[in-house]
Amino acid sequence: MSPPEPVDFFDIRALLDDDERLIRDTVARFVDREVAPLMAECFATERFPSELVARLAELGLFGATLRGYGCAGLSHTAYGLICEELERGDSSIRSCVSVQSSLVMGCIFACGSEEQRSRWLPELARGTKLGCFALTESHGGSDPGRMRTHARRHGGDWVIDGAKLWITNGALEDVAIVWAVTDDGIKAFLVEKGTSGFRSHVIKNKLSLRASSTAELELADVHVPDSARLPDANGLKAALRCLDEARFGIAWGACGAARDCIDTVLSYTQSRELFGRPLSHTQLIQTRLANDVRQLTAAQLLAWRLAKLKEAGAATTAHISLAKWNNVRAALDVARDCRDMLGAAGVTLDHSPMRHMLNLETVITYEGTESIHELIVGRELTGQGAF
Ligand code: TGC
Ligand code: FAD
DSSP states (O other), rough: OOOGGGGGTGGGGGGGHHHHHHHHHHHHHHHHIIHHHHHHHHHHHTOOGGHHHHHHHHHOOTTTTTTEEEEEEEOOOHHHHHHHHHHHHOOHHHHHHHIIIIIIHHHHHHOOHHHHHHHHHHHHTTTTSSSSEEOOOTTTTOOGGOOEEEEEEEEEEEEEEEEEEEEEETTTSSEEEEEEEETEEEEEEEEEOTTTTTEEEOOOSSSTTTTTEEEEEEEEEEEGGGGGEEEESSSSSHHHHHHHHHHHHHHHHHHHHHHHHHHHHHHHHHHEETTTEEEEGHHHHHHHHHHHHHHHHHHHHHHHHHHHHHHOOOOOOHHHHHHHHHHHHHHHHHHHHHHHHTGGGGGGGSSSHHHHHHHHHHHHTTTSSSHHHHHHHHHHHHSSOOO
């Protein structure tokens, strides 16, 4: 029997069906050949590799779990595998796909009219249009229910005023899903690029997710017709439902970042000789590698089980929160440890662990910070929200 693969120690591959294995291998090849070679340069220059958008679409990776409208209709496990492989390349690529798929297409699919679905989903699936999801505001992302961006009726139209901060794809987008408070509660609007009064400003000098485009959105007297309102996006719960979809992808994606760090360090410590022997032959390096693989394996099994619960319609918000919290924390700890095992070489872009580590500082913050997910699990256990 061959020894277990360190990055798939409990043979998750054996739990996949043939289609899922094919999808995983296809995306893995794409990441190795077309994504990974770009990422150090993109991170260094704060450039989102837009040239990959057409390829992501060609591979069917946008809106992959949706049925119809040119989408692939894949299983949740397959979507998880896609996120894992993409984040092995860089969190910014998984982020682009998460936003487009879970937050934009998922939201239009779940909350949009048939006319909105038919108009937007095929183009978003083809990657000829990109979208963003504008929920967070400057005065407190953890508490989106207190948003100040508001929309008021003006004849048959709506007029939106406000500002959104930290919006992924926000400078590239063709359409933004803007959440705003109205006299009748929170609602969501499709605001197209070029609409008068709608502007985006790129946020520069991030030390994390540098290959992702992040923007501030300004909405000043923006007029949109009632047909731009998503009819079933009513209340904060509609936004939170979309977040659950994206958080699921992140729980898988984080495993990819950790895998790449461990792969990198395994090969580095085997070839680096110190004190007359390869670094990998020392007890301390072996226990550290073992500990990193232990954390990764637990995260992979959690992600896999979460997908099965989701496919059975039994995944709750608390399940998803526990997995997002555990897996991103594990990946961040693994990335930091792997960075250290590379010594000084680990602080350069020649090796991926520090890039992953810095990216994961965003991943542990967005889509609900670590503390918010701990509190969601705490609420589930005690029945008392303590936010
Ligand atoms: P709360 O009173 O708990 O809930 C309000 C209403 O929503 C319902 N609900 C949910 N419904 C569906 N799915 C969920 N996950 C839900 N969670 C709650 C709830 O039952 C209630 O319904 P109703 O009928 O009673 O009105 O709301 P709260 O204001 O106390 O807040 C709860 C809290 C803190 C958990 C929530 O606000 C939260 O999750 N905050 C974190 C915000 C966040 O995650 N923002 C992410 C922004 S998007 C982003 O970061 C994209 S990153 C890009 C990328 O993914 O790559
Ligand atoms: P705050 O909410 O101000 O939190 C600050 C600190 O307080 C955190 O440590 C938090 O855990 C802690 N805290 C909060 N509440 C409590 C409490 N009750 N008890 C104890 N501690 C608490 N948002 C979007 O809408 N769309 C996007 O596409 C998007 N993309 C992003 C991309 C990047 C690169 C980044 C960095 C963020 C992005 N976000 C996006 C925003 C993200 O969702 C928010 O940053 C996140 O929800 C946290 O909000 P905040 O930054 O305002 O922190």
